[in-house]
Amino acid sequence: MPQGDAEAAKVAVIGLGSMGYGMATSLARKGLAVTGTDVRAETVARFAAEHGTGAATPAEAAAGADILVVVVVNAEQTRQVLFGENGALAAAPPGAVVVSCATLAPALARELAGETEARGYLYLDAPISGGAQRAAEGALTILASGTAEAFAKARPALDAMAGKLYELGADVGTGSSFKIVNQLLAGVHIAAACEAMALAAKLGLDLAKVYEVITASAGNSWMFENRMPHVLDGDYRPRSAVDIFVKDLGIVSDISRSERLPAPIAASALQMFLMTSAAGMGRDDDASVAKLYAKIAGLKLPGGD
Amino acid sequence: MPQGDAEAAKVAVIGLGSMGYGMATSLARKGLAVTGTDVRAETVARFAAEHGTGAATPAEAAAGADILVVVVVNAEQTRQVLFGENGALAAAPPGAVVVSCATLAPALARELAGETEARGYLYLDAPISGGAQRAAEGALTILASGTAEAFAKARPALDAMAGKLYELGADVGTGSSFKIVNQLLAGVHIAAACEAMALAAKLGLDLAKVYEVITASAGNSWMFENRMPHVLDGDYRPRSAVDIFVKDLGIVSDISRSERLPAPIAASALQMFLMTSAAGMGRDDDASVAKLYAKIAGLKLPGGD
Numbered sequence: 001m002p003q004g005d006a007e008a009a010k011v012a013v014i015g016l017g018s019m020g021y022g023m024a025t026s027l028a029r030k031g032l033a034v035t036g037t038d039v040r041a042e043t044v045a046r047f048a049a050e051h052g053t054g055a056a057t058p059a060e061a062a063a064g065a066d067i068l069v070v071v072v073v074n075a076e077q078t079r080q081v082l083f084g085e086n087g088a089l090a091a092a093p094p095g096a097v098v099v100s101c102a103t104l105a106p107a108l109a110r111e112l113a114g115e116t117e118a119r120g121y122l123y124l125d126a127p128i129s130g131g132a133q134r135a136a137e138g139a140l141t142i143l144a145s146g147t148a149e150a151f152a153k154a155r156p157a158l159d160a161m162a163g164k165l166y167e168l169g170a171d172v173g174t175g176s177s178f179k180i181v182n183q184l185l186a187g188v189h190i191a192a193a194c195e196a197m198a199l200a201a202k203l204g205l206d207l208a209k210v211y212e213v214i215t216a217s218a219g220n221s222w223m224f225e226n227r228m229p230h231v232l233d234g235d236y237r238p239r240s241a242v243d244i245f246v247k248d249l250g251i252v253s254d255i256s257r258s259e260r261l262p263a264p265i266a267a268s269a270l271q272m273f274l275m276t277s278a279a280g281m282g283r284d285d286d287a288s289v290a291k292l293y294a295k296i297a298g299l300k301l302p303g304g305d
Numbered sequence: 306m307p308q309g310d311a312e313a314a315k316v317a318v319i320g321l322g323s324m325g326y327g328m329a330t331s332l333a334r335k336g337l338a339v340t341g342t343d344v345r346a347e348t349v350a351r352f353a354a355e356h357g358t359g360a361a362t363p364a365e366a367a368a369g370a371d372i373l374v375v376v377v378v379n380a381e382q383t384r385q386v387l388f389g390e391n392g393a394l395a396a397a398p399p400g401a402v403v404v405s406c407a408t409l410a411p412a413l414a415r416e417l418a419g420e421t422e423a424r425g426y427l428y429l430d431a432p433i434s435g436g437a438q439r440a441a442e443g444a445l446t447i448l449a450s451g452t453a454e455a456f457a458k459a460r461p462a463l464d465a466m467a468g469k470l471y472e473l474g475a476d477v478g479t480g481s482s483f484k485i486v487n488q489l490l491a492g493v494h495i496a497a498a499c500e501a502m503a504l505a506a507k508l509g510l511d512l513a514k515v516y517e518v519i520t521a522s523a524g525n526s527w528m529f530e531n532r533m534p535h536v537l538d539g540d541y542r543p544r545s546a547v548d549i550f551v552k553d554l555g556i557v558s559d560i561s562r563s564e565r566l567p568a569p570i571a572a573s574a575l576q577m578f579l580m581t582s583a584a585g586m587g588r589d590d591d592a593s594v595a596k597l598y599a600k601i602a603g604l605k606l607p608g609g610d
Contacts, residue, residue, distance in 0.1 A: 204482075213471055218435070219490030223526075266497070
């Protein structure tokens, strides 16, 4: 990639949430010309002041951009920012590449890619994993699939955002499929961790000791190790919210039905996230599932009432 | 511990299965005087030839022993080898310590400890984790609770068998409670791993690549990493059998009901192990749950028909 300012790739980052803001920051730090946009004007203003340029709409951000990094919550928003009113593809130069980072059903990713390509653009199916901190460090895991042309065009942005880039083939939908398999496991592991901690509390065990023993035993998972400190600290400020797994395990559930593959473990976990959301904790940290078990069983967890 | 042969602790190992045989071997290697017994006479003969002394019954093994390591499958067998016909406690010298290693419901561990102590013996609640290889290396994780006297008396054997010994307090039942919490997670993670691999196969993904990506991602678990190579290799020879988790998640289910703590994730996982056992795979490797998903969904996994 040329390093001179005049030749640096121009990148629009659409969606400056906890992931998108960090990714936009990483892109700017690596010398790319970044324009950020978001529905929250104050976030756009903050990004413009700190790292780059702000834009009021996806169309405004996309004007002149080589690469459109779309980091919104779901398929509906992805469709909206690309094809809706003031959407990016009304303004992006022909041949620009859409780097689609939301977790989508593979079939929807293929549908969006088809519509994008029909308008003369490239599309990379590129869901992300790793959390806000690694987004800000340019150290995300990216599970990408798409044509060689799409990879080539997106390369400067991928290099700036990824700690680990998996190139999973030419077919759009493969990246999304890998992400869905990961989310099945991640969601089940969070719910199971919360269920296990609730059982431990019910049995009167020292929860800090449980954390120490389990993280050194065969019952460990990445999610147990990462999320259960939130339960030990009674700190449910959202790093990643309950409703994200209502959405992602919902996609698993949809695929499970359409593909005729029973997925009872994922289905149980979905119900736990749904109950937690229904109890008013949808925007809290996903470890709040532990609070739901505590509420049901009359348990006291750290920080609880 | 004295190292002279004349003063080495005498240990009876009751149960020479995949775990017990390795533990008895570790004890002998550390210089303890080990007598092994098992219902399979040929296993006893092999142990006697290779590592120590064989005995035909628990009573015969326990005669003169300081430490009785009980490594049988479940509570019924533990009760039988201690208190049944030719049981160890009919012959062990007063003050000997029972080191109970099977996964038991905490209430049952307390019951067995009460009966053991009423006869003038010590009892250590000492479930184990780590698999046959670590048993043979003297590198098990032991989750132990019991009186200071029980720990002191059992110490030479614990030191010889454990890579990591957790001393979890004076109350019998605490060790078992920790083990049950671990087994809830371990069982759920195996079933979820199999469900995720089945979904990946249904979506047409390269399963070796799935293993590579997941083990480097937030969806990873100790069990995914440890068991899924069996699926990739199509090798379901039992390292740990499906029926072990029918039993252990059955204990979780019993406790969940008696304690009035709903545990829907563990309940779903139990049903998957039960279905796999019902389909004729109870004595196969616990990763065989993946074969059940494949059978239901008409999928082809490596090594499958």
